[in-house]
Amino acid sequence: MxxxxxxxxxxxxxxxxxxxxxxxxxxxxxxxxxxxxxxxxxxxxxEAMARPMPSYSAWPRVLGLAAVVLIGVEIFTGGLLTFYYSPTPEGAHASAATILSEVHFGGFVHQVHYWGAQLLLAILALRVLRFFLQRVYRAPRELVWVFASLLLLVAFHAELTGRILPWTGTAYWSGVRALEVVQTIPLYGGLVSFLSGTEGAVISELTLLRFYIFHVVLLPIAMLTLIYLHFSSIRRVGLDPSKVRASASDDGVTFRQHVVNLAILLTVLVAALVTLGVLAPRGLPAGAEPYATLPGVHPPWYLLAPFGFFEITASWLPRWLAGLVLLAATTAFVLVPFWARSLERRGGRLLLMVLAGVAVAVWLALTLYGTKVA
Known part of the structure; x- marks a missing residue:
């Protein structure tokens, strides 16, 4: 037998x-x-397939899974681009031009990589906003907020290091403006200068190489680690502030429904990236001239508000003190769960929302001012 x-x-x-x-x-x-x-x-x-469970692919939890998918897209497309990219001032722009014009599907991969990064930043920012509005930061979900906010900040660093790699004039001087902002922040600015090998705000060959290492190795590892810790915290405490932990009866879906939702998510993301890449392609400006300042170039959009703040306070506030204010604001953003709780006890939810609204309004105003004076 x-x-x-x-x-x-x-x-x-x-x-x-x-x-x-x-x-x-x-x-x-x-x-x-x-x-x-x-x-x-x-x-x-x-057993797992038959058990109804809260799914990350259902709205609004889908934002987290969309971020994971986009990080995967960025790692995959970025890995393909590294086969042809040369991280030197002499070869960076030429290799980027080769990718766009001579490598089969190189231009398409580059467009997907670029727009994937922009969508990732938007989704991570939207997710943090959702957490704030739904008070996901409240106990026992403090670490859910902390990991989500840190992930957004790391994504900003990944975008900044990546934008310099093509070594175009716009990318170079945008990076210089960004370094001028970052290096003003006490402690953190010195750490960035040390790790990137910069002297002042000059982007040298060593800086380009180190930015390349950060962009393709260290920052992706940091993002994957934060995503892992973030989802680990969510699985422990759930996302619904009214429950200690998500239960099987809370928006439960079966494995089949989860797969369908996941397929829809992948289809929408791929369609969005392809559409943006085809209808709004990112061109390649002329190569960088480090000794010829390019007028009208401003820092990345997420640094326009700090740039505007430094410009508007330049005549009456010491530069180091302005940097300290920015450091305090960033720290307060990450540590929202630990000070918002006491603020809510004193003035209620309304006071916290008013302060948040004022902070957003000031940020937008400084962003507009930074765009104007850049």
């Missing part, structure tokens, strides 16, 4: 700890339910 024929899942389970592999998918939101590692993989999968 022949033994029962085993399937591929049984064959793999005898050679790999499949539950650990699937736990990685759970950690990043692609699989909707945790697996029981004490059971055989086939039984654990069947």
């Amino acid at each position: 022949n033994p029962q024929r085993k399937g591929w899942l049984d064959w793999l389970s005898e050679r790999l700890v499949l539950t650990e592999i699937f736990s990685l998918l759970v950690s990043y939101g692609f699989f909707h339910a945790e697996l029981d590692s004490s059971k055989p993989p086939r039984e654990a999968l069947a």
